Amino acid sequence: MARILLLHGPNLSQLGSRDPAQYGLATLDDVVAAARTEAEADGAELEHLQTEHEGVLLERLHAARGDGTDAVVINAGAWTHTSYALHDALELLTTPKVEVHLSNIHAREAFRSTSVIAPVCDGAIAGFGIDGYPLAVRAALALLRRRSA
Ligand code: DQA
Numbered sequence: 001m002a003r004i005l006l007l008h009g010p011n012l013s014q015l016g017s018r019d020p021a022q023y024g025l026a027t028l029d030d031v032v033a034a035a036r037t038e039a040e041a042d043g044a045e046l047e048h049l050q051t052e053h054e055g056v057l058l059e060r061l062h063a064a065r066g067d068g069t070d071a072v073v074i075n076a077g078a079w080t081h082t083s084y085a086l087h088d089a090l091e092l093l094t095t096p097k098v099e100v101h102l103s104n105i106h107a108r109e110a111f112r113s114t115s116v117i118a119p120v121c122d123g124a125i126a127g128f129g130i131d132g133y134p135l136a137v138r139a140a141l142a143l144l145r146r147r148s149a
Contacts, residue, residue, distance in 0.1 A: 003046075004072070004140055004141070005060070006032060006073045009076040015027050022102070022108070023102045058089045065093055071143065074121070075101060086117055087116050090120040096140050098140045099118060099123070099124035099126075099136075105126050
């Protein structure tokens with residue numbers, strides 16, 4: 001059974017009441033459920049972690065190198081735009097890695113249009129709100145299948 005690790009960075013715990021014009025009204029639980037439903041429909045399992053602490057995210061990524069994680073889907077929040085440490089941790093991980101954002105980061109403030117993790121992810125899905133999560137899970141599973149073919 002494929003194991004997908006879904007990661008969320010800072011402030012995403014506030015979904016549902018955080019800037020609904022950008023992020024919609026879905027809560028973090030809703031978003032995780034949408035991703036999990038897609039994973040389970042494909043016979044995969046999904047683990048989720050959200051944290052406000054960058055080191056917690058880095059340590060989970062390090063652990064993912066040896067704990068049977070098959071693919072990572074990550075919404076790193078604002079760390080997307082700032083964290084070279086996250087870039088380096090993702091670079092170390094050889095599983096498929098899919099970046100996801102609720103909002104279209106390219107249609108907002110200039111600082112959001114740069115993702116420092118994009119070069120170390122396989123691809124990115126942005127701008128489709130909660131619907132981006134099942135798409136990201138499907139992309140991760142498709143990458144996994146392509147690698148093992
Ligand atoms: C976000 C976009 C980021 O710019 C922002 O800092 C977030 C959420 C998104 O899902 O659209 O926290 O990653």
